[in-house]
Amino acid sequence: MGKYFGTSGIREIVNERLTPELALKVGKALGTYLGGGKVIVGIDTRTSGEMLKNALISGLLSTGVDVIDIGISPTPLTGFAIKLYEADAGVTITASHNPPEYNGIKVWQPNGMAYTSEMENELEKILESESFRKVAWNEIGKLSHADPKGEYIKKILDIIELETSYTVVLDSGNGAGSLVSPYLQRELGNRVISLNAHPSGYFVRELEPNAKSLEWLAKTVKVMKADVGIAHDGDADRIGVVDDQGNFVEYEVTLSLISGYMLRKFGKGRIITTVDAGFALDDYIMPLGGEVVRVKVGDVAVAEGIVKENAVFGGEPSGTWIIPQWNLTPDGIFAGALVLEMIDKLGPLSELAKEVPRYVTMRAKIPCPNEKKKKAMEIIEREALKSFEYEKLIDIDGIRIENSDWWILFRPSGTEPIMRITLEAHTKEKAEELMRKAKEVVERAIREA
Template sequence: MSMSLFGTSGIRGKIRSKITSELALKVGKAIATYVGGGKIVIGHDPRTSSEMLVSAVAAGLMECGSKVIRIGMVPTPALGYAVKKLNADTGVMITASHNPPEYNGIKAWNANGMAYTPSQEDEIERIIHDNDFDEKEWDKIGNIKDAKIIEDYKTDLINSIDIKNELKVVVDAGCGAASYVTPYVLRELGCEVITLNCQPDGFFPGRNPEPTEENLKDLMETVKAVGADIGIAHDGDADRAVIVTDEGKIADFDKLLALVSKKYGGTIVTTVDASLCIEECMEEIGGKVIRTKVGDVNVANEIMKHNASFGGEPSGTWIHPTFSLTPDGIFSALRVVEVIDKEGNLSDLLAEIPSYPNIRDKIQCPDMHKKEVMKIIEPKLKNEFPKAKIDKIDGIRITLKDKSWILVRPSGTEPYIRIRAESRDKNKLKNIYNKVHSIVKKAINTVVSCKQ
C-alpha cells in the first residue's frame, strides 16, 4: 500500500477502485490500534456503499478491542456532536461529502469533535503500511451497540438559535444526510419551510451532491417563485451550507463569511484564500482575523489556539466553537437565518459588504511535479515583487502595500496549481495576475519537459 492514503479531507475515492471493504477493515483496525481500543462512534451518509463500509470499519475496530457505537445515517456534524455527547475517544464518519454517488470515504474525528490532524492520519497510514495492528484474542475483542443521537442534536440546535419571525425558507438537502434534519429544525423554530430533494437517497437523483450554482438552479428559481427569504443547500454530509439570497442568487461566499464574522466579533479564523473584505469588516468592529492553511482541521486548530469566536472557509465550511469544533452546515444555515431575522433582507446585508475585483484560476500540473514547480516559483515571485509581504502558510501568498494580494498554492485534491488574486483596482489585478500566471506556467512547462 502506498503512503498516500489520506487527502485533504480523510480517505476518499471511488468504490471498488480505491475504497473497498478490505481497506475499510484495515482502517478500522488501525484506528482502534492508535487509540488503544476505546469507545468509538461511527456514522454514515446515505450512499449505497455506506452501510457496507460501516460494517467493515466496525469489524476492524472490534478486532482490535474497541467498543463501537453505531449512530446510523446522520450528517457529519451530528457525528462530531455525538463523539463529545457520548464521551467517546474517536468518531468515524463514512462519507464522500460532495463527491458523486460512486465515491465514498472515511474520516476520523477526535474526542473534542475536531477532525484528525495530518500527523494523526500519518500514524494511521503507518500502522496500515507496517501491518502493525493490535489484534486481540477471542476473549478481548470489542463489542457493538446502537445509539440514537440525532434527536439530541436537533434539540441542541433549536436551543442554540433564536428566530422571532416566521421566515419563508427553501431547503435543498440534495438527498443527503441532512434531509430530515434541517427542515425539521427550521419548522420547530417557527419558519415556513419548502423542501426540495429532502428524501435521503444514495443515488442522489435530485441533483449532484456538490452544491454549485449549476446544480442549484431549481433552488434558486424556487426561492424567487415563492418569494422566500432565503434558500439553503447542503452537500451530501451537510458539513457545508450554500445560501441563496431573497433575490434567488447564490450568496457570495466571502461576503457571507464576512457578514457572519461581524456578528460573532472578537477573533475569527479564516484561510489564506479568503477575501480582503473579511479583514475590513472585522477592523470596523475592532475584531481580529487569523489566517491559516486551507482545510477545516487547520481552521479548528487555530480556533483552539487563539480562543477564536468563529472560523470558516469561503467554501461554506464553517466552525462554531461554542457549539462544536466539527464543520456544521446545518448550524451555519441556522445562524444566517438568525441574522436575517434580526437584521433584514440578506441581499441588502451583503450589498453593504465591500466587494473587490478578483480572479480565481487553476493550471494543470501533475501531482508528482507540484513540489518541484513550487520550488521554482518561489524565488521568481520574490524577485518579481521584492517589496511585498510573503506568507508561506499554504502555498505562497504575496501581499502588496495597497493590500492587493495573490496566492499560488498546489491543490490538495486535484492535479492543479491554483491562483487567486484580489485588488481594489481592476487594472492592477490584471497586471499582477498576468505576471504570476506567466511565472507559474513557465515553471510547470520547465519541470514537465525535463521529466519527459
C-alpha cells in the first residue's frame, strides 16, 4: 500500500484525508500519467460525490485530457463506458461498501481492469513530486456528458436470456445500482419489487450486503413469495443473494454455485478466487472439471489472475464477481442477471444451495492503527506459526495457514484501520477454538507492535 492508495484505490473519510484539494491533485496526476487522451468519470450516490468529482475533473482538464462525465453511475457502468467510448481510463468516485462519511477514488484501465499497484505507485510518485503536466489555454481538455445506461442494459440483454419470468426483490442500498439494476431485471422480463432504491446518499442499511444488513430483503422475499432477492453495495460492484425461501445465501455458497454454472456454460477451466475463500469452492467445482487458483484479496488481483490463467470466472467471497466473457470490472448488476439465468436453467436457488458443502466460517475485525499493521503482521507470522499445527502456508496476502480440515487467514485491511481474521473449520467447536486462539495472537501482536 502507498501513502494514498490502498487495496481498492483511495478510500478515506471526506474532508479529513480525502479533500477536494487531493481530488484535484489526483486528477492532475492521472492526466500527467496518461499524457492526454480521454477519461470517463462516474460517482456513486454519496453526498460528497459531486464535490470530489468536480475537483478531479478540473485536474484532468488542466492536463489536456478530455473528460466524459457519466454522473451517478455504478462502478460496472464506468468499466462498460470506458470500452463503449474508447477511453484511455476511467475513474469512479466511490467508497463501495464503506459508511456514508467515506468516499474514494478508483482508477480503471482501458480493458476494464482496475489500476494495478504498480500503476498506482506511478500516480503516487507524480502526486508526491507535484510535477504535473500543464497545457496552454487553447489545449485544455474538453468536458462532455453522456448516459451509457441504455447501451449497458441492451448489451446485457444480448447475452442473458430467460425462458420464464420471475419475481425479483431488489435492494440497491440507496446506492448507484438503484439507477440500473431494477431496470435491467424488468427488461429481462421479471416482475421487480424495489427496496432502498432512492439514491439519496443517506444509507438506511449497512452497505455491505450480508445476512444482517439484508434482513428486510429476506422478509420481503418471503412475504411476496418471490423467486430471489438481490442486493448491492454503494457502487453495485458486489452482489448479495436471498433464496426463494427467504434465506440469505452465504457468499461461499453463491460463489461456488455461480462458478459451477460458468463451468457448465463455458466448459472445464480455472476459477480464480482469493486467499480468504474456503474449501467449499474446491469441493463443489472439482467434479465439474474446475480447478481453483487463489490470489491476493482485491478485484485487481482476481482480474489479473483471470487474464494470466485464461480463467472461466473469478470471484471473491465478498460478493465481488468478475465475468471475463463480459468485462474485467467487478459487476454486481450483471451478476444479478447471471443468477437469474442460473435459476432459469438449473432450478430454484434453495435447492441448488443444498448441493454445496457447508463448513463453519468465522470472521473477525480487530482495530489496528495503520502505522502498526506492518510490525503487527511480523509478530503475527512468528506467533501464528508457533501457536498452530499446520500443514500448508500461503503468504501471498497476509498469512494463511491450512490443515486438512481447517484454515486461518490473518490479513491487514487495505481500506480500514483493522486487522482481519478469517477462518474455516468442519465443526463449530473447532472454529470457535481457532478463533479464540487467533484473536489472542492478533491482539497481543497489536499491543507489542
